Amino acid sequence: MPVAVIFLAWRNLWRQRRRSLTSLGAVAFVVCLSLLYYSIGGAAVNSMYRNLTEGAGQIQLHVADYREVRDVSAGLLRNAAAITEEVRAQAAGASVVGVLDVPGLLIHGERSRAVAVSGRDWPAPLSAAYLRTNPIEGSFVRAGDPTGIVLGRGLARALGAGIGDEVVLYAPGSEGFGAGSFTVIGLVDVLDPVAAARTALLSLAAAQAVAADDAVSRIEVHYPEIRRMQDDVASTETATRLRAALPALSVETWRELSPTLVRILDSLRPVMAIVSVIFFVLAGLLVVNSIYLGMVERIHEFGVLMSLGASGRRVMGLITLESVLLCGAGAALGLAIGLPLVGLMGRGFTIPGLEQYYASFNMDPVFYASIHPSEVLFAVLFALGTGVLAALWPASIASRLEPVEAMRFTA
Amino acid sequence: MSLYRIENLAKRYRSGEVETLALRGVDLTIEEGEFTAVAGPSGSGKSTLLHLMGALDAPSAGEVYLNGTRIDKLGKRAAARMRLENLGFVFQAYNLIPVLTALENAAFVLELRGVGRREREARARQALDDLDMAGYADRRPNQLSGGQQQRVAVARALAAEPKIILADEPTANLDSETGHALIELMRHLNREHGVTFVFSTHDPRLLDSVDRIVRLEDGRVAGEETRVSA
Numbered sequence: 001m002p003v004a005v006i007f008l009a010w011r012n013l014w015r016q017r018r019r020s021l022t023s024l025g026a027v028a029f030v031v032c033l034s035l036l037y038y039s040i041g042g043a044a045v046n047s048m049y050r051n052l053t054e055g056a057g058q059i060q061l062h063v064a065d066y067r068e069v070r071d072v073s074a075g076l077l078r079n080a081a082a083i084t085e086e087v088r089a090q091a092a093g094a095s096v097v098g099v100l101d102v103p104g105l106l107i108h109g110e111r112s113r114a115v116a117v118s119g120r121d122w123p124a125p126l127s128a129a130y131l132r133t134n135p136i137e138g139s140f141v142r143a144g145d146p147t148g149i150v151l152g153r154g155l156a157r158a159l160g161a162g163i164g165d166e167v168v169l170y171a172p173g174s175e176g177f178g179a180g181s182f183t184v185i186g187l188v189d190v191l192d193p194v195a196a197a198r199t200a201l202l203s204l205a206a207a208q209a210v211a212a213d214d215a216v217s218r219i220e221v222h223y224p225e226i227r228r229m230q231d232d233v234a235s236t237e238t239a240t241r242l243r244a245a246l247p248a249l250s251v252e253t254w255r256e257l258s259p260t261l262v263r264i265l266d267s268l269r270p271v272m273a274i275v276s277v278i279f280f281v282l283a284g285l286l287v288v289n290s291i292y293l294g295m296v297e298r299i300h301e302f303g304v305l306m307s308l309g310a311s312g313r314r315v316m317g318l319i320t321l322e323s324v325l326l327c328g329a330g331a332a333l334g335l336a337i338g339l340p341l342v343g344l345m346g347r348g349f350t351i352p353g354l355e356q357y358y359a360s361f362n363m364d365p366v367f368y369a370s371i372h373p374s375e376v377l378f379a380v381l382f383a384l385g386t387g388v389l390a391a392l393w394p395a396s397i398a399s400r401l402e403p404v405e406a407m408r409f410t411a
Numbered sequence: 412m413s414l415y416r417i418e419n420l421a422k423r424y425r426s427g428e429v430e431t432l433a434l435r436g437v438d439l440t441i442e443e444g445e446f447t448a449v450a451g452p453s454g455s456g457k458s459t460l461l462h463l464m465g466a467l468d469a470p471s472a473g474e475v476y477l478n479g480t481r482i483d484k485l486g487k488r489a490a491a492r493m494r495l496e497n498l499g500f501v502f503q504a505y506n507l508i509p510v511l512t513a514l515e516n517a518a519f520v521l522e523l524r525g526v527g528r529r530e531r532e533a534r535a536r537q538a539l540d541d542l543d544m545a546g547y548a549d550r551r552p553n554q555l556s557g558g559q560q561q562r563v564a565v566a567r568a569l570a571a572e573p574k575i576i577l578a579d580e581p582t583a584n585l586d587s588e589t590g591h592a593l594i595e596l597m598r599h600l601n602r603e604h605g606v607t608f609v610f611s612t613h614d615p616r617l618l619d620s621v622d623r624i625v626r627l628e629d630g631r632v633a634g635e636e637t638r639v640s641a
Contacts, residue, residue, distance in 0.1 A: 004515070004522050011510035304506040307467050308567075309495025309523050311488050403467045407506075 009322040016294060023283075023290040024330040027386065030283040031334025031379050032341070034276045038375040039342040041272045042228070043349075043367035045265050049229040050364065052261060053254050054129040057097070057220030058235040060257060061087065061242065062250045066218075072103070073175065076215040080208075083246065084219055090241045091221045094234070095123040098216035100207040104171040106151075106200055108159040115155060115200040117169065119207020125224035131188075132364060138163045138186030145203045149182035152190045152199030163187065169200070174211035182206070228370040229265065273378065280382045283330075287390035291323045295394040302398050303406025312399035319395035320388060327387030331380050339376070345369030412479055414575060414607055415441035415464060420473035420483075422459050422630075433459040435630040436473070441575070441609060446601040448618050449611040451627035457611035460627065461579045464609070465498055466490040478574070495523055499568025501578035501610070505560040507552040513539060513563045514548040520571040538570035539563070541604075542596060558589035562596070569600060578610035582617060594620060 013020045062077070069075040077083055080098050088096045100119040105112050121143035122130065131140060141150050149167060151159070161167055163184050170179045182202070190196035208214065221242075226232050235253045242251045255262045295302075302315050310318075348366045358365035417439040424431045434456045441447060449457045462468045463475060466482045467490075475483040482493055494500075499520070507516045518535035526534070539545050542562040552560050561581055568576045578597070582590030594610075598620045601608050618624055624636040 004518075004528070008508070008511065008515075015510060301506075301508065304502070304508075306491060307465065307494065307500050307502075308520050309491055309498075311491040313488070314491075314523070404462050407502075 005318065005321065006325070009318055009325050012294065012298070012318075012322055013326055016290070016297075019290050019293065020326060023287045024326055024333065026283040026286045027327045027330025027383055028333035028337065030279045031331045031383050032338035034279060034379045034382070035334070035338035035342055035371060035376065036345075036369075037276065037279075038272055038379070039345060039369035039371040040367070041268055042230070042370040042372070042375075043345070045268055046228045046368050046370055047364065048261065048265060049232070049254075050227055050368075052258060053222070053226075053232075054126070054224070056254065056257065057222045058094075058226070058232065058254050059091070059221035059239050059242065060252055061219040061221075061246065062217070062252075064248060064250050066250055073212070076100075076212055076217060077219065077249070078215055080214050080216040080219070083249075084216075086245060087219055087221060087242060090245050091234075091238045093223070094238065095126060095222040095224060097121060097123065097126065097220045097222060098204055099218050099220060100204060100211060100215065101217045102171050102174060102207060102211040104169050104174075104200075104210075106155070106159065107168040107170065108161040108165060111159045113155060113158050113197065115169075116198045117171070117200045117202060117207060117211070119202040119204045119211070121204045123222070123224075126222055129224065129364075134188045134190055136186045136188045138184075140186055141201050141203050143203055144205050145185075146206050146209065147181070147183050148185040148203070148206075150186040150188055150199075150201040151184055152196040153187045154190070154193055154196030155199055156184065156187050158197055169202075169210055171211045175215070176209050176211045176213055178210065180206070180210045227368050230370060230372050269375075276379070276382060280386045284386040284390045287323060287327060287386060288393065290326070291319060291391050292394040294322070295319055295398050299398070299401060299406050299409040302401055303403045303409065306401065306403040307407065312401075315401070316395040316399035319398055320391040323391035323395075324384055324387035327383045327390070331383035334383070335376070335380070338379075342369055342371050413440040413476075414443045414445075414478060415439070415609075416474075416476040416479075417460075417464070418474045418476075420460070420463060420475065421471050422456070422463060422468070423471040433630055434463070434470070434473075437627075437630070437632055439625060439632065441607065443574075443607055444601070444605050445607055445609075445623055446598055446621050447607075447609045447623045447625060448621040449609060449625045449627060450613065450615065450618060451611075451633070452613055455613075455627040456630040457613075457627055458579050459630075461577045461609065461611055465500060465577050466493055495520065497574045499571060499573035499576035501561070501564050501568050501576060501581045503580040503583045505552070505557070505564050505584070507560055507563055507567070509552050512549050512551055513544060513555065513559075513566075516552070516563050517548075517566040517570050520567060524571065534572075535566070535570045538566035541569065541600060542566045556589075558585050558593065561585060561593055565593070565597060565600075569604075569606065573606075575607040575609065578608065580611050580613070582612060582614065587614075587616065590614070590617060 063075055066075050084096055084098050097120055102117045104115055104117050106115045127140055161184050165184045168181050190199050223234050239251050239253045346369045348368050350365050355365040420434055420437040422434040451457050463470050466485055470483050514535050517538050518531040521531040539548055542565055544562050582593055594617045597608050600606050622638055626634045
């Protein structure tokens, strides 16, 4: 495309400055809106991703076919310390956490309740994330603590236990001591009342002493610094390495662990793209109006161009170029405004009114906007595509003008 | 071989029930290097004849040959190509592109032909210089007088070095002095560069310097007059 033709098209746009600026503004608005829309959609996706992976990790290792195992013992990973070391070696930079889940009976005085004991150690980022959504009274589980126990507030209420009280845990059918005495060191608020009435947290060492020495139910691999789903390339790579290193175990990424949620997350982008197309169609109508009126006003001029030797195709190309330039400039303006806004929102933002709602579900109310480069590219391509489509009708009319008739035309 | 050969050319316009015969069987030849005026009153068919010679419109009957090639039956794209490669046009209303400078207007046909920027500008500058418009190269049409705009229009036609320049009433919007000067300039270009000109006019005062006058009346050639160049 000769530069002179681009200049001509650009100058033609500025002949009707107000009209062109209105259309350009509409395209810029839609591009900016699309970026914000994509990034807020991305924020929602990231929020779901974070809430999922903060609790369960990006990767989990179990015994093979663990979903089919009904016996607790058969579902345990033996030689947990050695396996954990191997996982740490394969997952550099990750927080690797062994978890031992044991059903048991917790007794305080005359009262007892069935509980789901979870024995694990909590690296700092994971405990911070847990306590952000599950506020605690007292202190939290410390790694290696042989006697401290943290109870769900509902469970403590049912047992009539408070901080500092002694409780006895009985784990029938276990391979460890089968029972132990613990001191309540903290009470956590767990939203789900059923979970709140069953939550009992121990250190991994304490749980292993009671239930199964050097065994875990699963090993979780956490990348707590990954906040955005699109940044999570480590899961797949690490899982591949772990499968090679530990072929006898089941290694699953969060995608394989939560296929329904993944389907929901994956379906969001096409839905957002469709809504975005609707935005562009609306902006495109303004562009069509602008380009069509510009074409009608210049019918005489097109007649002159054709009489000088310009073909219909050339005229069509000129009008299309004007439309694409208009939309391209609008896209550039939209990017110039939208991308810094997305960057700002990427540092974290809350939605007034939703904070309490999210907090009531023990979910992080802070959203982190994110946009994938492909979405920026989509927005630009949509804008340029709008330019091409908007020009089709007026350009087609202009290309079929008869030179003599056109030169007689007065707008 | 004549540059142009026109045989029994007719053009009929229909508007509802009313039919108008703009040309009624015109026969004409134009030789290379001629400076020809098509003269006649308004409505005599001058513009129609020039439009048909430029393949801007299709005749109702008759044939038009340019360099022996029939051009009245060309399709739209082929006609556009033929005009681009062979013809230059000058219009009554100047018809410069308002967003382009004089230089860019003069270079526009070369741009359509795909001539490179450097050569295009050099030829357009030369054409403007030939028309004493070199000092106005950077001005837009709305910064030029009518006479200056028409000179730029001639420069646009000239820069592409066409076989023939067809000028439809090029002086109609100019005062007589400016119009006369423009015709003299065109005559000079005809003599100096050998460019063939055919222009239409209804002003008899502009006919002094032409080689040949074709008089049209009611769509017919009412007479021809050939003059010996001074």
